[in-house]
Amino acid sequence: MPTSSQRFPPRLLPLGDSAWTVEFGERIDPSIHARVMGLGAALEKVRTVDPLFAQVLDIVPTFRSLTVHYDPLPGRGMALREALRQLAEGSGEATLAGRRWCLPACFDDDFAPDLSVLAERGGLSRTAVIQALLDCEFRVYMIGFMPGFPYLGDLPEALRAPRRRTPRQAVPAGSIAVAGQLCGVYPWASPGGWHLLGRTPVPLFVAGDVEPSLLAAGDSLRWRAVSRSAYEEVAADLRHGCRTRRDFEQARETV
């Protein structure tokens, strides 16, 4: 058995005749994801200089693989496959080079209907659950399920629970939710089966913005607890343009 994700040779899987999925593993694991992001970075670098990559349309990182969508019309899918394989074997792991975010989170009762359930399950107090969440520096594994929805990991063992047996018909926008080893945020109201622990006033998806999705795979994120009044204040400031979503990005630490 390979002990390090580095030893798992990348697999090139065809997703029809218009995408390759380059797979580095089968688990949700930071070191596998680091290889996904490593290939993504290498691909972005060659994309603009090597004409073979001109056919690439979309590059989608996931937990454990990078899906590269391409234009099938030139008929160069096999050449792209070989080029991706070489890149994947040479690219290694990327350090978490994305942006660092610190987003406000309000844990008021009506925002956090599942906090007690999760606390009971983990044998923790409500405060301890919130503290455990605040202590996490999350990695953004990928954006999916709906536009702007981030899959954040990993949760500490005490906060892990299977998703709700019966999904809710409508989860309110901005809800911070957990299931298994993951935390997520619903960018807008939607049905959902994850446990709701709080809410953020910062919209994760704004269609009119230059970058509609606030977060990107490879970013990191921490939650900062705020009171209900601070939550409302941030929401109003963002609505009125007194603050922008970028204000919650943190300066890179200098080494």
Next chain:
Amino acid sequence: MIATIEVIEGGHGNSIQDRGRVGYRHMGIAVSGQLDAIFARCANALVGNAESAACLEMRATGPTLKVRAGALRVAMSGEVAATIQRPDGRQRRLAAWCSASLDNGDVLKIGAIAGGTAYLAVSGGIGVVPQLGSRSTYLRAAIGGCDGRLLAAGDSFPCRRLERDDLGEYRATPWRHDGGPIRAISGPQTDCFGLTALADFLAQPYTVSVESDRMGMRLAGPALAHRDADSADIVSDGVAPGAIQVPGDGQPIVLLADCQTVGGYPKIATVITADLCRLGQCRPGATIRFALVDLATAAALLAAREARWQHWRESIRGHLPLDYVDENALYRSNLIGGVLRAEP
């Protein structure tokens, strides 16, 4: 010069679509776009538009449209027909696969869609403001088209006004999609399935379920067995339109243009690009079979399809409309100039 069309009745299942929204899938934004890109291209070609022009995709009942500022040209593709009502009470039928010019006050009432998908193209394309590089309606994120939703009464959109001497109409024989099984490439998760699953998948026809929309098409037929219970769920990876995912009940779902960007069900095979447009014509109750091809065959089929389409486009012929003749303009028109004038 701008012409304007107003929506009198929205019909059902009608949305503005172009070739789709490329470059945003890493943000979880579906590619969207026309389900049957070939039919859409045909309609666009019949009004002289580029392939990139946005048109109206119709899936159930067509809308009723009124020209507020004309003139403009329209054409439909697919199994659909319409009536044109002139302000003076004259009425005529408009068949698919031929264009018609409409002027101020003309009402175009489009009927039910018999096939899976039909298109209405208007001269210059439907000029709604693009969002994230595309005019395609994406319902889930409420972007593109008319406020990101289906067409509704009261909507209006601009298109290109015709020049006064632009009188000819255009027609062609209906485009015919390839027949036979829908072709797919196996994978990416064939190893999640039992030994016979792929053979089972190819052996029997599947029926398109009523639970189908622009995101995906549920199929009913022989259940496909996963390798074991754990293999019915995978750690989510990338998906694309055409991907055939198989949840725990073994009944396949073919993803379509508005599908999510990632998914957690294993995918047994993925429909090739050349055949995606054929999925757009599958109505609930239709039966489809699948066949596997390799990547080289998929590329050859796509190239052949493109060549056939070029040929179809060249087969478009101009003709004179049977009604709505402006004689003065006719004499000025280049279209029939050669016919009326004795060549030296």
